[in-house]
Amino acid sequence: MFKLCINPKSHKGHINPELQGHFAEHLGRGIYEGLYVKEDSGIENINGMRKDVVDALKELKVPVLRWPGGCFADEYHWKDGIGPKESRKKMINTHWGGVVEDNSFGTHEFMELCDQVSCKKYVNGNLGSGTVQEMSEWVEYMTFEGVSPMADLREKNGHKNPWKVDYFGVGNENWGCGGNMPPEFYGNLYRRYQTYIRDYKQGEHINKIACGANVDDYNWTEGVMKTCFDSPAWLHGFMDGISLHYYTHPGGWENKGSATDFTEEEWYRTLGKTLFMETLISKHQAIMDKYDKEHKVGIIVDEWGTWYDCEPGTNPGFLYQQNTIRDALVAGINLNIFNKHCDRVKMANIAQMINVLQAVILTDGEKMIKTPTYHVFNMYKYHQDAELLESFIETKEIGVTEEYQVPNLTESVSLGTDGKIHATVTNLSCTEDYEVKVMVADSEVKEIAGQIVGGEMHLHNTFEEPENVVVKEFKDYNNLGNGEILIKIPASSVIHLAMTL
């Protein structure tokens, strides 16, 4: 028996809804086919956006969407994606599959999509191959209300009113695909480019995100923070967040491994590698603390998720992969980590929303399926905008090799906006169920509702069998009174308990 102790009186921080954000790049069938099918498609759509997909995303309460990349962002020239569609420039998407990008999904379409989904907008600018003028004009085009060349152009293209841009990324992976820069060089460019990302509307601040590190490149964080913060005090406040990218590839970059065909050893290796996120956040945060003593700069984990070998027979540049119960665990573990670090982690974006990497939705023509990852997000949505509560779970180490021993359980607990206590717990064992005594200090739990996503570790949804994995009611609990509840969590599962005191 393990114990999960919850102190409902000890609030540890606010959980930004953005911790459950998404990322959609011009990559494979993510935007085209997945989200956007064009107005004249036989697939039901509103202004070109797939209705089934938008409805599914609304159910998740997607808080924010990052676009247009990724590596694509530093090759993207936004003016190619505005104006009459028939005259938009075509280009080759050199990063992703060498396919023709016809720019039919551009700024107006992105804004329309976000409005349909009711989510915030995170636009990633081009610092790698774009100019300061191009970036500054994009911001003016999107957000300036009044008379100006870009505001006039927007009106000419059919949108008189400006949009609200919530987040703006100043380049992407500029240590690699975004220009192969050293950190100090990028830091200086960041100082310059960000100057022209103006807040045109009073009270509508655009949060500026600097390009952060690849995984454990602490030297990058050090170099960028030092370059940006060794400056006059009035320059402080010019960075709202710095990104962090970390993917889980079980077999490393060369041999990532199959999404659906894996051994127990690979199961634990995948989960063990996922848990490294905790170390990464703590270590990058420690470096940031040296320069940003007031903790004004958030960690923005704007790319995370599993990255396997793509599905056999698909374009390797499209990064299309299936999604099993193993991915459900990866999602549950990461989302618990982000909650626990909500004092510093202000946004996280799963890579990627649809048909790419650890997608929440897969499509095939007019068919659409929700993945196990989707269902985990659906259970975790109760943490959005909640207050993190102090909690602790007893664990033991499990695994089949010395190298990848993992704790059997992870958790996070919050006080939701509905006044209920929401606990999400992951069982990392693929063979063992565990009894856990939930202990809510000095309280009486009046009502309990449970949900579960779980099953045999390879279980996944297909277009033929779309409901192999769904959220089910979790009933294996016994309210013992005095704030104590006995639960039994099945092997390889993620559960959500909603408790009313």
Ligand code: AHR
């Ligand atoms: O998500 C796929 C790619 O991974 C992104 O384009 C890039 O930023 C990262 O390397």
